[in-house]
Amino acid sequence: MDATVPSPIVATPTAEPLVRVENLTCAYGRNVVLRDVSFDVPRGEVLTILGGSGCGKSTLLKHMIGLEQPAQGRIWLAGEELTAAEGAARRRILASFGVAYQAGALFGSMTVLENVMLPLAAHSHLDLPARELVARLKLREVGLEQYADYAPAELSGGMQKRAAIARALALDPAILFLDEPSAGLDPITSAELDALILRLSRALSLTFIVVTHELASIFAIADRALMLDKQEKGIIAVGKPQDLRDHHPDPRVTRFFRRGEETQV
Structure with a gap:
């Protein structure tokens, strides 16, 4: 196998995940954005979802909060399958998590x-x-x-x-989904928001799933980072941000985490 084309990554399952995504494929008509994506999120973890433009971060988030139905695959939140739920059961699941959108809404x-x-x-x-x-x-x-x-x-x-x-x-809620929480904020305000996320996570045992591309926030808040790639249509890396930056064999991953370093003195 060509070393420059890694096999698809499947995040290591946990014993009792609060969130489980299994073999998820997201498509708009014939345009497949994500294919066969699987990962678990344990209770109390701060997971960041990241990647380049068009890699499917927002698409994945929309599916996880029930705004879009997958082409295939299943999503569980706190032990209940969102993708199969209908009527009152679906409304109950949708009320069991919180969402903060990029612009506040x-x-x-x-x-x-x-x-x-x-x-x-x-x-x-x-x-x-x-x-x-x-x-x-x-x-x-x-x-x-x-x-x-x-x-x-x-x-x-x-x-x-x-x-x-x-x-x-x-x-x-036990789960909070945040869409680009630091977007448009100055570094000091962004750092204050990161500190709030960490405090809420630790004090309330909240599970955060955060879509972001801000490196400072990723390193500040993430227990793990999950990186998507547009060409692979799926996960190419998952792990502690520092490990992905310093030790991951895929150059796409290290370039993402080291972007801008060459301009620093």
Whole structure:
């Protein structure tokens, strides 16, 4: 076998994964984006999904949160199969995890507090005072309690990301999916957001699946990194970021992790 064309990578299964992706193929019509992708995510892990433009990061995320149906394969979240679930069972699974999108996706016509209360109104039987109390507690967890009555437009970019995480936490999920959380942030704000992710992961035993291309964030937060490749249509590397940077035999992987080093003094 040509040494420059590695065999497809399958992430090592764990004994009791909180998230399991098995033989997942994602396609739009005849355009196959990902083929036969499998990996597990144990409880409490921060897994980053990375790779070059067009490699399928966003496609994989959309399938994992139920926005897209796979061409084939299965996805389990907390022991329940999302890909086979229908009706009330599917709605229950979809309510069992939180998602914070790249742009925050906060509703501008609502206050920050009202945004965080939305999942509680949709998926809980709490009355209004109880929903408000829970939302304020979630804002406290991300350091925004004093901004509850602000409009999203009155917050900085980093604060909007924190508010989106607070909303994702509203239903006390075991899994949080974050889409490019550091995108558009300056290095200091990005580092503060990374510290928040780590604190929430450790303090609440949350499992994070984070789509990102930011090297500083990957090295700061990731227990493991999973790298996708456009040509391979799947996983070409998975492991600790430092190990992938320093020891992986595939030059595509080391180039990704060492990009920019040649310009540093």
